[in-house]
Amino acid sequence: xxxxxxxxxxxxxxxxxxxxxxxxxxxxxxxxxxxxxxxxxxx
Amino acid sequence: xxxxxxxxxxxxxxxxxxxxxxxxxxxxxxxxxxxxxxxxxxxxxxxxxxxxxxxxxxxxxxxxxxxxxxxxxxxxxxxxxxxxxxxxxxxxxxxxxxxxxxxxxxxxxxxxxxxxxxxxxxxxxxxxxxxxxxxxxxxxxxxxxxxxxxxxxxxxxxxxxxxxxxxxxxxxxxxxxxxxxxxxxxxxxxxxxxxxxxxxxxxxxxxxxxxxxxxxxxxxxxxxxxxxxxxxxxxxxxxxxxxxxx
Numbered sequence: 001x002x003x004x005x006x007x008x009x010x011x012x013x014x015x016x017x018x019x020x021x022x023x024x025x026x027x028x029x030x031x032x033x034x035x036x037x038x039x040x041x042x043x
Numbered sequence: 044x045x046x047x048x049x050x051x052x053x054x055x056x057x058x059x060x061x062x063x064x065x066x067x068x069x070x071x072x073x074x075x076x077x078x079x080x081x082x083x084x085x086x087x088x089x090x091x092x093x094x095x096x097x098x099x100x101x102x103x104x105x106x107x108x109x110x111x112x113x114x115x116x117x118x119x120x121x122x123x124x125x126x127x128x129x130x131x132x133x134x135x136x137x138x139x140x141x142x143x144x145x146x147x148x149x150x151x152x153x154x155x156x157x158x159x160x161x162x163x164x165x166x167x168x169x170x171x172x173x174x175x176x177x178x179x180x181x182x183x184x185x186x187x188x189x190x191x192x193x194x195x196x197x198x199x200x201x202x203x204x205x206x207x208x209x210x211x212x213x214x215x216x217x218x219x220x221x222x223x224x225x226x227x228x229x230x231x232x233x234x235x236x237x238x239x240x241x242x243x244x245x246x247x248x249x250x251x252x253x254x255x256x257x258x259x260x261x262x263x264x265x266x267x268x269x270x271x272x273x274x275x276x277x278x279x280x281x282x283x284x285x286x287x288x289x
Contacts, residue, residue, distance in 0.1 A: 003083040003148060007072070010087045010144040014094065014137050015064075018249070021133055025256050032263040039270040 057252045063245035070238035087145040089238055092220065093246035095138040095163075099201050100250065101131030102170070106198040109191035121187045122261035124194055128173050130253050134246075135167045150214060158211040162204045169197040 001009070071089035078085035108124030111117070142160065143153045154160065173193050180186035208217045220231070220239070231239070 006084050006144050006148050007086045010090055010141045011068075011072075013140055013144070014090050017133070017137055022253065022256075025253065025260065029256065029260050029263070032260055032267060035267045036263055036270070039267055 053252065053255050056248060056255065060245060060248035060252050063241060063248055067238070067242035067245040070241050075235050075238040076232070081149055084145065084148045087141055088235075089242045091138060091141045091145060092239060093243040094134050094141060096243060097246045097250045098131050098134035098138060098166075100247065101127045101134060101254075102166070102194075102198050102201060104254070105131060105170075105173075105194040109194035112187065112191045113195075118265060119262075121191065122265060123258060124191065125177060126254055126257035126261050128170050128190075128194060129257060130250065132167065132170045132174060134250070135163065135170065139163060139167060155214055157214045158207040159204060159213055159215040162200060162207055166197065166200045166204060169193065169200060173197065 067089065071086055075086065075089070077083045104127035105124045108120045108127060112120040112124060139160075142163075146155070147153050173190050176190045176193060177186050180189065205218070207213060208215055
């Protein structure tokens with residue numbers, strides 16, 4: 001692999017992982033919101 | 044209502060982070076010159092230094108949140124420390140991966156048991172242990188207290204990581220920016236310093252955006268647990284009353 005290959009590998013891994021974490025956080029948040037509204041409507 | 048008032052600054056923060064990330068990518072991959080010795084591969088530095096400094100910032104917040112929790116026993120401080128630990132582990136893990144990718148073309152190896160690398164791996168493992176402790180100990184108050192102590196102890200590793208390149212003979216180079224003997228612009232070309240600074244700002248903005256999202260999630264999970272507990276006790280009371288109990 002050439003020098004740019006290592007550079008793009010590093011940038012790809014970092015920004016890919018950060019985007020994945022952001023997407024997971026948003027999904028967990030939607031789930032928590034759904035839980036809260038369900039519990040709020042309950043007895 | 045409170046959620047709406049928190050949502051707008053968070054969106055602004057997210058927008059600013061996005062702008063700085065684009066600007067940082069432009070400066071790191073196009074505008075900054077290649078290094079005289081390492082060539083193009085040195086561009087990994089614009090990720091590597093901001094990500095480890097962001098991890099340090101995150102563990103500083105864990106340290107502060109843990110101290111405040113042990114002192115005042117307020118749930119918000121524990122949620123803050125827990126949120127910061129999760130994001131800190133992510134940034135530390137990414138720093139180790141970037142360093143490994145940078146190490147292969149410059150040192151010829153993906154990994155070596157150098158003092159700085161080993162201490163960074165220990166920092167990563169300490170805070171992975173912190174997160175495992177939170178999920179494995181069932182008594183939440185006990186888990187919060189134990190992890191707060193671990194968060195404080197774990198933070199001590201950071202000055203060791205920073206000073207390791209002076210105290211031991213290491214393969215890792217000395218710091219480029221935070222040096223006790225030189226100012227940042229005396230050690231690095233201004234065009235590289237500008238690219239590094241923009242990327243650092245981008246990482247810090249992104250970090251606070253992620254932290255605000257994670258903290259809000261922690262608050263909502265706490266509220267859901269409280270409601271479940273309240274709902275459960277309300278149901279038990281109703282059952283005992285219908286059975287003629289107290």
